[in-house]
Every structure is written in C-alpha cells, then in structure tokens.
Amino acid sequence: MTARQTLASWKKLQQLAQVKKSQHMNTLFAQDSDRFNKFSIELPNMLLDYSKNLIDTETIEALLALAEETQVCEWREKMFSGEKINKTEDRAVLHTALRRQSDEPLILDGENITDHVQQQLVKMEGFVNRVREGHWKGYSGKRIKDIVNIGVGGSNLGPQMVTEALKHYSDNSVNVHYVSNVDGAQIVEILRPLDPEKVLFIVSSKTFTTTETMTNARTAIKWLTSSSFDESSVAKHFVAVTANKENAMGFGIEEDNIFDMWDWVGGRFSLWSAIGLAVALDLGFEKFEELLQGAHDMDQHFINKPLKENMPAIMALISVWNTTFLGSQSQAILPYDQTLHMLTAYLQQAEMESNGKSVTWQGDDVDYATVPSIWGELGINGQHAFYQYLHQSNNVVPADFIGSVESVTPVQGHHETLMSNFFAQTQALMAGVDEQQVRADLKAKGRTDDYIDKVAPHKVHKGNRPTNTILLKRIDPKTLGSLIAAYEHKIFVQGIILQICSFDQWGVELGKGLAADIQQELEENNISDRHDCSTASLMRFYQSAK
Numbered sequence: 001m002t003a004r005q006t007l008a009s010w011k012k013l014q015q016l017a018q019v020k021k022s023q024h025m026n027t028l029f030a031q032d033s034d035r036f037n038k039f040s041i042e043l044p045n046m047l048l049d050y051s052k053n054l055i056d057t058e059t060i061e062a063l064l065a066l067a068e069e070t071q072v073c074e075w076r077e078k079m080f081s082g083e084k085i086n087k088t089e090d091r092a093v094l095h096t097a098l099r100r101q102s103d104e105p106l107i108l109d110g111e112n113i114t115d116h117v118q119q120q121l122v123k124m125e126g127f128v129n130r131v132r133e134g135h136w137k138g139y140s141g142k143r144i145k146d147i148v149n150i151g152v153g154g155s156n157l158g159p160q161m162v163t164e165a166l167k168h169y170s171d172n173s174v175n176v177h178y179v180s181n182v183d184g185a186q187i188v189e190i191l192r193p194l195d196p197e198k199v200l201f202i203v204s205s206k207t208f209t210t211t212e213t214m215t216n217a218r219t220a221i222k223w224l225t226s227s228s229f230d231e232s233s234v235a236k237h238f239v240a241v242t243a244n245k246e247n248a249m250g251f252g253i254e255e256d257n258i259f260d261m262w263d264w265v266g267g268r269f270s271l272w273s274a275i276g277l278a279v280a281l282d283l284g285f286e287k288f289e290e291l292l293q294g295a296h297d298m299d300q301h302f303i304n305k306p307l308k309e310n311m312p313a314i315m316a317l318i319s320v321w322n323t324t325f326l327g328s329q330s331q332a333i334l335p336y337d338q339t340l341h342m343l344t345a346y347l348q349q350a351e352m353e354s355n356g357k358s359v360t361w362q363g364d365d366v367d368y369a370t371v372p373s374i375w376g377e378l379g380i381n382g383q384h385a386f387y388q389y390l391h392q393s394n395n396v397v398p399a400d401f402i403g404s405v406e407s408v409t410p411v412q413g414h415h416e417t418l419m420s421n422f423f424a425q426t427q428a429l430m431a432g433v434d435e436q437q438v439r440a441d442l443k444a445k446g447r448t449d450d451y452i453d454k455v456a457p458h459k460v461h462k463g464n465r466p467t468n469t470i471l472l473k474r475i476d477p478k479t480l481g482s483l484i485a486a487y488e489h490k491i492f493v494q495g496i497i498l499q500i501c502s503f504d505q506w507g508v509e510l511g512k513g514l515a516a517d518i519q520q521e522l523e524e525n526n527i528s529d530r531h532d533c534s535t536a537s538l539m540r541f542y543q544s545a546k
C-alpha cells in the first residue's frame, strides 16, 4: 500500500466509488436539475461541462479533499517558482516561464531565465520577419518559400498540431512541412516537389542525439548539397533548435542559426519555446505571441482560481476518479473541429509519456491504476468507426468532447450538423435507452412482437458513460494556447495526485538502446546470440530475405 491509499480522502473515494458504481447518471440528473450549473466552469473563451460524470457534490468534495491532502497547490507553487520537481532528472519544470508575459526575474541556478527566454523570443522574431519578408535568402539569392521542420515526439507533435489547427490564420508567406518519421518514404515525399534553393530546414531536437532526427537531417543536407554543390550552403538553409549547441555545431549548423532550448523545458511541453519556430514562420510572430498569451491566461487561471473552479484541476480530478477509482482503462479524446485533427496524437504523448508510469516518486510500485491510455479521432469520423464500442461495449471509455461555437470556415448547414452530433453523442452516452423504451419505440413503428423480441436486446444502450464537454468559442491562437495549457496542467495535477514523476520518460530508453545495438548488428551482418530466439530469428529472416 502506498502513502496515498492511507489518506482519508482516498479511503472516502474508494467507498464512494462502490456506491456510485451501482448508480445511473439518469437518476443523478433527475434528482438534481442544477447539475450543469454545479458541475461546469466558464472561462472567457471556453466552457467545461463535467456534469455528465458519475459524480455528485459529495464526490467532488472528496476529490477536492484529495487534492488538498496531496498538496496540489503547494506543488503548483513549486513548479511555477522553478523548484526541481523533475526529481529523477534533477530539473526544474518551467515551460510556463516561456509564456510568462512579465519582465520580472525568475532565478534558476543563479541565472535569470526570464532574460534567456526574452533573448530567444527577440531572436525568433527577427528571424521570422527576415524569412517571411524575403530578406533571408537561399544560396542562390532566392527567398525562402518552404520550411521543413525535422523533429520527432515533442519536437514535432506540438508544432505540427498547432500548424494544422491554425492553418486558417496563415497568410501563406511560406509553406510549412513536417518530417518526423525515419521511414525514408516521408522525407522523400515531402522533398520531391520542393526547390532546394528556396527551402529552409529547422532541425528541432532538444538533445540533438535522436537517431531518427539526425538521420533525416543528414538526408536533408545531402539533398541540399547535391543541388548547391557547396557545403557552405548549409548555413543559408539550416537552423537548429536545441539544448545541445555543441552537437548542432558539430553537425555543421552555424552558431548564429541555433535557437536555444533548456533542460528545464520537457520535450512534450516545448511548443512555447523556439521549438514552435515553424508555427511562428507560418503565422507570423504576432500570432505566435497570441498563442503564448492564451497559454499564459490559462496559467493565471490555474494559479489563481480555487480548485473547485479550476478547469485543469477539475479535469485531472475527474480523470483520477474515472480511472483510479471507477476503473476505466482508457480515455477518448474526440475533437469535433477539423482543425484539431492532430490533438489526440498530441495528447497521447503529453499524457501517456508524462504519466504512463507505475512507480511513485520514491520508486515504490503503485498498486492503483494511474493514467488511462489515450486514443480517439475526429468526432464525426469516429462516429462511423468506433462509437459503436463507446456506446455498447462492456468497457466504459470516458471521453472528452471538444467542439467550437463558431467554425473558422463556415459553410452553410455544416456546422449545425456537426454540433448537433456533438451534443447528441454526449446525451446518448449518458442517458442510453432501456429495453422498455426500445420496445415501445418499435411498437410505435408498427413492428411485430416477434421482430421486437429478436431486436430489442441489441438496441438497448445502457448509457452511464462519462463525458466532459469542452466548448470553445472559436479556434484561434489564443484559445488554442489556453486549451493546450489546460491539458498540460491537468497532466501535472494528475501526476501529483498519483505520485507519478510526470516530467521524465525513462520508458522510452530501453527500446532506443536496443535499436542502436540491433542496427549495428544488421549493418555488420553479425546477429548476436544475446537476443531471444524470436528476435534473433526475425532479424536473420529479414537479412536473408533482403
């Protein structure tokens, strides 16, 4: 048993979970017509409705007591002030400093990181303007038309998700492309139509050691120099964003072309740093600043609002309730806004790389469920794919429904259809339909008794499936910044409550190390006996089949 399970609030929540498991949300709604007002939070640019969860006032009070007992507010203070809460890597967690909107010094290890952040923002702005206005020229004197961001994980998902979400706001001064996969098919396909004289590559890698990114970057250099026949052209076509300047320079990138990252920014939280350079190049620096402003607004909300009115805290508590106490194993992210088509993939990394762990800060095994697996798809597409499972399988999958009041690309009739589905789905998942009702509906349609007996059980929807609804005013840089920051803080609170080190990612190292060894063995055609017989045989089969 871990210390968490001895807390009074934890025990209380365990008892409440037993009671709640036998209740239906329909009853809770029937008993309390004020549920929406009680269990929703309105912010200037968005609304969170969490009333369609298996909760009541007592549950929320117990969850808030858990947040209190686990000292969420104290930990929040530690994070924002730069205490080294990333214990296993002995690092501060200060992505919030990247969007701070203040000149006040923030001292970390004797250095004022506000200065570092501001210097990089100024450098970014100058660079972005030079490229967008055509003053930055390629090796043959032509202006840059295409930006190719090479990076993976946090050095890809955030910027690419935002680029996709904010496409509408791009003036197309440049076209932005993303290469993340080491499968050569991606980079070849992206580079094929581009003119090397007009392309600028951003090599985004916090560590500047990630094999996939380095491989893609080398291929890009070859592609460029096979056109320019001149190594010095790299200076005009490559910039890097990294915390490892030395490696980037060793790679041939000019010192002036390197934008800084810092070890106090986690990869999956780095969108707000120069890792967001491609976004700024696409949208212009002002829009990038609006994105930062939106995130900062959410930081302020998170810092200042009592937990019961605090959107990220409530999102985290609901997730802990559904996962750790009610036993759900996965959670769906279902955006009903085409612009957010990469949000689920982004949140998969943000949530699962942060909290997909099973030991406490002290290194003890946890014997409770931590974070659910995150999956999902755009709403309407998902409706015609896996919603059957959401409605009628015997696994309950809590879901976040995210939609917008206004569409950024209004086409007559479309948005109302989209949003009608959005509202219908959470109602259907919650209310379901019982057998009596199914039979009555079929009878009213004139169906025979035999037909009704045969079909009725299949048409029953038990309902009682939890959902959160996040209704955004409209996708714009500020609102998107706020939404992403809300999830970041949700992840943080969840980690604190569950005693998980949210800011390391040791779980990706084992596979990385093995892959490096295997690559060497394949290249040398010397497959060692230290692999299990399945892996060794697969490698031999692969070699002989080539």
Ligand code: F6P
Pocket (backbone or CB within 6 Å): 152, 153, 154, 155, 204, 205, 206, 207, 208, 209, 210, 213, 267, 268, 353, 505, 508
């Ligand atoms: O997949 C592991 C990981 O370390 C992520 O945490 C990170 O975002 C990604 O690789 C890329 O790392 P880097 O920016 O150092 O290339």
